[in-house]
Amino acid sequence: MIVMGIESTAHTFGVGIIDGEGNILADVRARYTPPRGMGIEPFNAAEHHSKEAANVLRDALSEAGIGVEDIDVIAFSRGPGLGPCLRVGASLARYLALRHGKPLYPVHHGVGHLELVTHYYSLRNPLHLLVSGGHTSILVLNECRYRVFGETLDITVGNLLDVLAREAGLDFPGGPVIESLAEKGGELLDLPYTIIGTSFQFSGILTKAIQLLKSHRIEDVAYSVQEVAFSIIVEAVERALRAVPFDVDGIAISGGVASNDTLYKKLGVMAERYGLKVYRLPKRLNGDNGVQIAVVGLRMALAGVEPPELSSTGVVQRWRIDEVDIPWAC
Ligand code: AMP
Numbered sequence: 001m002i003v004m005g006i007e008s009t010a011h012t013f014g015v016g017i018i019d020g021e022g023n024i025l026a027d028v029r030a031r032y033t034p035p036r037g038m039g040i041e042p043f044n045a046a047e048h049h050s051k052e053a054a055n056v057l058r059d060a061l062s063e064a065g066i067g068v069e070d071i072d073v074i075a076f077s078r079g080p081g082l083g084p085c086l087r088v089g090a091s092l093a094r095y096l097a098l099r100h101g102k103p104l105y106p107v108h109h110g111v112g113h114l115e116l117v118t119h120y121y122s123l124r125n126p127l128h129l130l131v132s133g134g135h136t137s138i139l140v141l142n143e144c145r146y147r148v149f150g151e152t153l154d155i156t157v158g159n160l161l162d163v164l165a166r167e168a169g170l171d172f173p174g175g176p177v178i179e180s181l182a183e184k185g186g187e188l189l190d191l192p193y194t195i196i197g198t199s200f201q202f203s204g205i206l207t208k209a210i211q212l213l214k215s216h217r218i219e220d221v222a223y224s225v226q227e228v229a230f231s232i233i234v235e236a237v238e239r240a241l242r243a244v245p246f247d248v249d250g251i252a253i254s255g256g257v258a259s260n261d262t263l264y265k266k267l268g269v270m271a272e273r274y275g276l277k278v279y280r281l282p283k284r285l286n287g288d289n290g291v292q293i294a295v296v297g298l299r300m301a302l303a304g305v306e307p308p309e310l311s312s313t314g315v316v317q318r319w320r321i322d323e324v325d326i327p328w329a330c
């Protein structure tokens with residue numbers, strides 16, 4: 001079986017192609033970069049995706065050495081994400097499915113991040129930490145759903161880093177820039193540490209950090225934001241770990257912010273105390289990509305899920321991950 005996954009929730013237009021064992025045959029992406037000092041403007045990003053879609057598709061097919069007729073299943077990111085961007089991927093996916101008579105599966109983007117890491121390491125049931133531009137959540141798969149054990153109550157950690165960078169006049173995406181600045185910082189500045197049970201908040205950190213930019217070295221602000229935000233996340237994961245009512249086979253970290261080595265190391269120190277390993281994908285696979293969507297498409301096909309009618313494959317901009325049925329976990 002050959003599965004194609006199409007990703008277009010936000011900054012990245014990606015096409016991933018995998019075989020029936022989940023081996024990656026192609027992973028091609030084009031990324032929209034907003035002008036310095038700006039965030040992602042949905043219509044500009046969608047225009048970028050429209051211009052790049054055919055090139056990305058052509059390059060992915062050529063990387064895999066196949067034609068569209070060789071694809072057995074098509075999957076696309078149905079949401080959550082930016083409406084205009086989502087529609088570019090959805091339109092291409094529907095066109096290919098209709099034109100070539102292929103089954104089409106709409107996929108939840110966040111489920112793609114989680115399933116890619118469990119697939120890659122053949123994990124049975126890890127505790128997941130999903131940290132990206134769209135999500136900051138702690139989850140476990142149980143009885144047909146990803147159950148949210150804790151999450152941000154306001155902005156995501158990706159958003160915290162991206163907006164801080166933007167306010168400091170730095171490039172998008174902010175995460176990698178903040179990470180390299182933080183390596184040159186060392187003075188721990190006072191920032192709000194807000195954790196409520198296994199959930200948490202970051203907007204207080206953002207407001208205070210923007211104020212501190214006026215009086216302190218950006219390296220120290222970046223260092224402090226990472227230290228405080230990541231300590232909050234790790235504490236929430238630890239609390240969740242103690243609350244999960246069954247054994248987990250590791251901690252799986254996914255999403256763009258998973259590429260951050262400080263967060264990964266902090267999580268590892270905590271996990272070791274519980275005799276657990278932290279599973280992180282090769283860095284390239286943490287950020288949005290078509291492979292994560294293809295992996296969910298493959299799991300749907302193998303579970304025998306009936307593809308929906310094309311008329312009910314509309315995009316969904318706001319879509320909680322715990323509303324999605326996971327048939328292969330029932
Ligand atoms: P995604 O939406 O999964 O592609 O993740 C994008 C988010 O990951 C953006 O907010 C980026 O700033 C963030 N990100 C990417 N690389 C890093 C990094 N090395 N450290 C922290 N955040 C990162």
Ligand code: MG
Pocket residue numbers: 109113132133134255256287288
């Ligand atoms: Mg993502």
